[in-house]
Amino acid sequence: MLTRPDRVLPARPAVLPPPADPGAVCAAVLAVLLPYRRTLDTAGGDGPDAFPEQYRQLMGPVAAGEPIVFTLPGFPCKSPNPAKVLGPLPDEGERLALRFLDALCARIEAVHPPGARVVICSDGHVFSDLIHVPDHAVDAYGDALRALIRAEGLTRLDVFDLRAVYGPGLSYDARRALVDERYAPRWRRCAPGPAATSRPAGCTRASPGSSSRTPPRSPAPVRRCSATAAGARTG
Template sequence: MSNYITGPIDLTLSHHATDIATQLLQIVYRQRRLIHGNDNCLHTPCTLCLNMQTDKINAMIARGGPITFILPAFPAKSPNLSKVLGTSPDLGEKLSLRQLNDLCVKISELHPPGARIIICSDGRAFSDCVGVSDDEVSNYGREIKNLLVSLKLNNIEIFNLEDYFKQGNFDSIRQQLVEQYGRSIDALKLAIKTEEHTLNMFNGIHRFMYTDLKHRKPEYSSNKLKEEAKDVAYQVIIRSNAWSALVQEVFPEALRLSIHPQHPHSEKIGIKLMDCDDVWRTPWHGAVLDDGENYRLMARSDIEKMPVNLVYENGRPSYYVLRRYESGQAS
């Protein structure tokens, strides 16, 4: 991260630079993921949509540096094998990383210094809550870095918890994260009652945690699983928000992307990684189906109800293809 520029700026921007900032945002907003019911701003971003982000972009343009984004994402594969193919990145991660890198390339066509996306991998922050081991987080992160190299995705970087807390074991640095940047469960419960976006996030994560626990603990009753999923969802949100606060402190001038759908006038920009059957679906919570026209993310169990073949890449399962459309492996 040595090329990240920090510090105060006091430069006067030209009208041309402001126009470029708006055009850059419009490029980003073509991949925006919004909370349901905000379709008008999705198709035609309003003035408020643009004004939420232009100051940061203008500052980066004035410096003459790349447009920098941070994205907490790519934690590790879900332990729920009814959703995913395994513990390793597959075609979902590959397509999503390409999509992010392509976004940076499009920006560079308008802004020659280019753009970069810093993926702030959040798996280490809450792996113990969701049944993923630290070894699995490490292996997944290592393979993501390998994909960036092999696919020549030069506009993407990785930042994780151990890059910040350089001392202590993983349990210790998770504790430090919550102590320094987290908030209490009571504060979170109040936010769920009073903030629509927090309620939406809680409901989405609670649902995902419930389906994961149902797979991992089939002997438990539905009511018990829902209560445990609720407790896990609280912890995941607390850890995720703490991680968000940390990366915002480390990269204060970067634009904040999110894998979750956002309100159009939020400081976070919800970003679409690829088509999916659920706005909360991610490559690490799903598998890829090639239906002959498009790639989309779905739960593995739903895909396997269809007439599909499983495609392997480098000896590992990577994605499914509908038999009537099958035309070989994806590039």
Template sequence: MTVTSRIVSDAPVQEQHNITKSGAFSTVRPIAKQQDAGPSVHAVSSKILDIIFEYALNKFSDSKERLEAGRPKFLSVVGKFVATSTRVEMCLPAFPFKSANKAYKVFGILPDKAEEIALDRLNTMCIRIGEIYQPGAQCTIISDGVVYNDLLSIPDRDTWAYGQALRKLASDEGFQHISFSRIRDLVDIPLPAELHEIAYVANATNFRRALLNRFGKDDIDIEKEIEKDPDTKMTYLGYRRFLESDLKHIFPVGNGRTANAYRRDVRYLAKQMLIRGYAFAAAVKHGFPNHLRLSIHQSTGEHKISMSLLNTRTGFTTPWHCCVALTATGEWTSAPKGEYLKDPNMEIIHENGRPSYFQEIVGSNEPDQKSEAESREANSSDSQSSPSLTELQRPVSSSLTAADRERLAELAEFMMSASFKQNDKLMISGRSGVDEVPDCNANELRTVAWLKELINVVDRGTGGYNEEVAGVTCQRIPVNGVQQLSNT
């Protein structure tokens, strides 16, 4: 079955299967008979692939090696387009729906600035390819939300709303190198040419059933697939991580649900997602046989190119799992909404009448001026801000060894002891014993040494967002001590 992909135009977003003369919609065309691939074809194909690799996932130490492992295969795919002087076609299953964790991760159910940045990044990649290769490039986004949404307690209507808003966003921003396809294009179900919300929602279950009936494998042993296939294992572990975070507010631990039971159920859902993912991947391969396959999942790099949709310094690279913020230096960052809400200098910016992103406001951290983000944080159950010691109280992300944790526990226990206030010795070395920890109430350099000892234990190489976190707070540090600390 040949799949029709839809180019974004200025016209209202519609689902249509006809091809207009104006080129408002494009069809996946069979590759013409390939000419003999000479050096020029290889050279151009290599340059195109180099551009695509610049937008690939680069968060891991071996990212470059993984990309190079798949280069021969990817060059072969791109080379078929170049040899026939046709547009380079890519497909990316992605942009399903906003995270189920609206409490901590995202603003709501609709796309925001994070999606805009991601779409712009893909569109820019295609533009750059067009600058060195006249036929240009096109990226078709295959919305996969309805494949998985029921497993994550996401309503079918929310999935539809997200997809429609995403198409409108691409149209409004003029992303002409982005097109869209739905699961309805991959399965044979009689539907109206123009698919509207009611028909979509009414057939959502039919889409999933048809997908599994046509492309699923009844005899698949997903446990063995996880064990033997590195790509499957990496995807499975990724599913487990985000499911555990996404569903904890929907299915909280307690009231008959233990933490172990919750993790067990998360593992079950992750495996169900893999089973459906196998069927979906087969459907994509069948519907887009000649396209260069892109992915948002970490992989070995041999079969698909893992893409980074948000090119920020953090590990949050998919816009439906986080928010973005514009710093005072003009840099975009990405993180869960809850992390930005903790920063009193971050202000929520609205677009089209709804929250869209955060922006760092310089010089707005006076005690009597509270930003919207700060106010929200004050209302949350875990708010622990102090205007005068904000930076000192912010948790430090750290990879702690067992010895570090034991040392930190000893220091914390000592802080609570009566001898803590009575101790008046000056710690000479950062490796002193607990009995040499100085009095925190002293206003001499011993305050600095005491804090440094804690920092030495906690700050053992900052880790990523998914690593253990330890924090230190002391609200009885005298002003003199704080001033000395800041000058040390």
């Protein structure tokens, strides 16, 4: 996460008395969430007992009688491939996805009365230069996403992006450079071994229409891996 939740969330609602059995509430919240996880590894089972780390993280807000805040990286922008999308702005796909997230929070509220919120980390600006989506198009998408959330009355959702993190005083290239500097591992740390070249597998991508696999100059494999994966979650 690029910033503290209290910089992007509205004022926290009044804390409710903690539940008599926080452990049971955590298990109930996990029971709401787990049916929607995607995995091929089911060796540990699908019950709450198989997720001790998630149980531990839930215990803090549950025992304190506070809302549970989830951070979801996603909703970056529309794919630049016109064969995949109808246009550059959110459409019925986003509408259905956002409704689902808000409804999921409502289901959690039924077992944890302080409720739950989802903070959507709209990360399109982090790699928009790599997928050739202009920053103004990312801004328009993000603004339309917020407008859609308001129009639908999805009060359990919030959105933040690089504009919320670094403010209006920097260019997007400068903001991306700050993200790279603070969060991206360097090429040598991404390489599989001491004898490896400076091009880590899976961390580069060719430009459209090019067969070159030359690694980019900027040491930002995290952004490049994100850009490669973006095709699976844009559109």
